[in-house]
Amino acid sequence: MQLEVRTNTPFWLVLFAPLFAMIVALSLCSVLIIWADAPVFTAYGALLNGGLGSRFAIMETLSRSIPLIFTGLAVAVAFRSKFYNIGCEGQLYCGALAAVYIGSGMITLPPIAMIPLLMLCGVIAGGLLLIVPVLLKTHLKVDEVVTTLLLNFIVLLMVSYLIEGPMKDPASLGWPQTASIIDEGVFPPLFEKSRVHLGLIFALIAAVITWIVMRFTTFGYASRAVGLNLQASNFFGIPVNMTIIKVSLISGGLAGLAGVSEVAGLKGYLTLDLSPGFGYTGIVVAMLAQLNPIGVVISAFFISVVYVGADSMSRVLNIPAYLADVIVGVSVLCVLVSVMFTQYRLRFK
């Protein structure tokens, strides 16, 4: 048995590879459902029903997919250039922190200016956090995986300090949370009686812009080239370090936007449980989309069906809701293999 490089990949294979991966992941995880003494098909039925079965379910899924689109884009952009930004979680909190700091009464503008201002602050904050690891990588050759990962913990502790100390809302009755964002800065809901907010539109716009930039501009070309072959890009005169720095700023900015949209669209104020690991899930979203910005939108929706559905499944069938995390973790591994089969084929001798 041997792997052989494919000379051409059929288009259907690229399209269906992530779908196959999800199916394999779900069937592998059915072992865990059997372990929990629950019927597999009923369980997955409950999962689908909880994620897509009603208007409420679809709205929940859509609102859950907003931060995932942003973090998925952040990861996709960075991983394309082989810059392994695992710190989206921290950048998300930085973005949220900036939005709350500026948006909770410090400046008051009409919504048309206030919302862009908050988003800009979030982008800057997210990007700034990533400046440290990227400069360490380009100038001192410090591995970015570990530094971005460790920064997540530092940022979370910093947020914990700020919401218990200087930025604590005096009116919060002792709960560690910041003051709320003023009404002018709140993302208005898109539909009646739902939690889906304007952030969804921004996320879709961000995906399209990212796709255009990565696909049709010189910078996009350079960033992909750096990821494919660093030496060759250097040889051809692509400013490698500058490209990586720019890529990382975009990536951090996108992750920061996830924080802004969560805070200004959904929660209103910042607490320590703003994100249940959206930054890490973003990696899965991006991998499932094979790092394609448009694909990120679809896979973010898919993953949020799993999360929202698993919540209601666990209520109905008494299966721990951690199953969603297991499914997501397994699907990363499955996607890796399925993507490999778009590039290689098995040859039996």
Add this chain to the structure above:
Amino acid sequence: MEILELLLTTGFWAATIRIVSPLILATLGELICERAGVLNLGIEGIMTMGAMCGWMWVYQGGDLWTGVLFAFFIGAVFGFIHSCFTVYAGLSQHVTGIGITLFAASLSYYAYRLLLPSATTPPKIVPFENYAIPFLAEIPVFGEALFNQTPLTYFALLLVPIVWYVLYRTPAGLAVRMAGECPVAVEAQGINVLRVRTFAVMIGSGFMAVGGAFLTMSAFDAFYFGMINGRGWIAVALVIFASWKPGKALFGAFIFAGLEALQVRVQQFSGDVIPYQFFLMLPYIMSIVAMIIVARKARYPRALLVPFRKGERI
């Protein structure tokens, strides 16, 4: 002045050694993997898995030592999964590692919740007890701290010379190191590179899992959610700081644990002047600083992150 006096108390050194043990196990595990050319970012998840499995084994009525063995075995299984992806299929070690971490950590939470659905306060087990080595434990300060620990700590400390000996003085160790430096040379000797790497990743992952199990079976007596808390990532940083050498890893882990034990005590003195979160940040900041210090002259194993495919040109 108080800080200097602190350095001479038994409590401080005992705490240092308690903190250092899981770090040593995890760091040595990661070191073995990386020496064979495989970056194992599954470490955080594998440690969680080891912590849960070892604890659960004992909680279900098993013996402490077989619990450690069980944790090692489960860790090795995850190492095998990791190497199927990274060694045999040659897939991205970064993404595989993150995937294994997400998978293993969430699986251990799932299993814990499934087996103990109604546990609101974490149930406890009887952990390893301290075993004072006769005579040596009577030496003031250092002896009292170093030689009055749990058996798992002695195991961790003994593992350092053992790993050093195996890596540098045995043919198997040579094969492992060469698999990480120049796999073609290993192949030329008629040794199967893929098998050597798989073996190293499995052993290394086993040690990581035992490092996690130390937390639930020796340092504490219960399993908490998120109890690994970045220790795995710190171990990855420590391996780089140690420039892939077991002795330096021990040294680095000791500095690290010493500072951490110190910070807990300084925290008590400082009262409310410095918020506690800043103390908790220290280990992560220290890891980043440690990596910056050595980054320039870091001598990565040359084939780290490079998959080996037989007969392929390099």
